[in-house]
Amino acid sequence: DARVTQTPRHKVTEMGQEVTMRCQPILGHNTVFWYRQTMMQGLELLAYFRNRAPLDDSGMPKDRFSAEMPDATLATLKIQPSEPRDSAVYFCASGLGQEYSNQPQHFGDGTRLSIL
Amino acid sequence: AQKITQTQPGMFVQEKEAVTLDCTYDTSDPSYGLFWYKQPSSGEMIFLIYQGSYDQQNATEGRYSLNFQKARKSANLVISASQLGDSAMYFCAMREGFGGGSNYKLTFGKGTLLTVNP
Numbered sequence: 001d002a003r004v005t006q007t008p009r010h011k012v013t014e015m016g017q018e019v020t021m022r023c024q025p026i027l028g029h030n031t032v033f034w035y036r037q038t039m040m041q042g043l044e045l046l047a048y049f050r051n052r053a054p055l056d057d058s059g060m061p062k063d064r065f066s067a068e069m070p071d072a073t074l075a076t077l078k079i080q081p082s083e084p085r086d087s088a089v090y091f092c093a094s095g096l097g098q099e100y101s102n103q104p105q106h107f108g109d110g111t112r113l114s115i116l
Numbered sequence: 117a118q119k120i121t122q123t124q125p126g127m128f129v130q131e132k133e134a135v136t137l138d139c140t141y142d143t144s145d146p147s148y149g150l151f152w153y154k155q156p157s158s159g160e161m162i163f164l165i166y167q168g169s170y171d172q173q174n175a176t177e178g179r180y181s182l183n184f185q186k187a188r189k190s191a192n193l194v195i196s197a198s199q200l201g202d203s204a205m206y207f208c209a210m211r212e213g214f215g216g217g218s219n220y221k222l223t224f225g226k227g228t229l230l231t232v233n234p
Binding site for chain 1: 160207225227
């Protein structure tokens with residue numbers, strides 16, 4: 001089965017450090033999403049891309065977060081500088097375009113981030 | 117206002133019995149889709165079932181079915197013959213304005229934690 005691959009699975013680092021999370025979407029999927037999951041806020045959409053172009057990053061704190069798709073097989077989410085409140089599970093998901101709107105987004109296993 | 121409401125923070129069911137997990141939604145868009153995902157304790161998000169706003173029939177997928185009541189804006193998930201492996205968090209999500217609309221995002225509810233007792 002094709003899967004969304006996220007690395008690293010776990011990350012523990014100190015406040016102020018840069019964190020980079022990577023995602024390899026399913027081959028052929030042209031939309032990529034970044035979500036953050038916390039106990040308090042649940043699942044929140046941070047950003048999403050279609051055909052590698054950013055469509056919406058309104059859910060992302062712009063001062064410290066950035067999301068990019070350098071190519072069709074790689075999406076990155078960076079936090080610089082990191083803060084303890086960024087501790088969460090970050091999910092990447094991929095899907096087909098709007099013409100396949102009945103198709104689900106497929107999620108990776110997530111990156112569990114802890115900022116000390 | 118919340119777009120997706122899951123009113124049951126936790127539910128318990130006996131193994132082999134059926135259980136219904138509630139989901140109500142709020143949208144003014146006539147074109148939308150509703151999705152259910154399962155998140156076991158291991159953390160991954162697993163797609164279960166989909167219902168489109170124009171679908172005439174309730175969606176079914178194995179032991180999962182959707183009780184879709186459009187006028188009431190509800191899309192409840194029914195799990196038949198519960199198994200111990202069904203113990204997990206279940207999320208309802210909505211996508212609005214597809215098929216030419218600009219919004220491809222999913223909005224998630226807060227989830228319902230289902231525990232299946234032996």
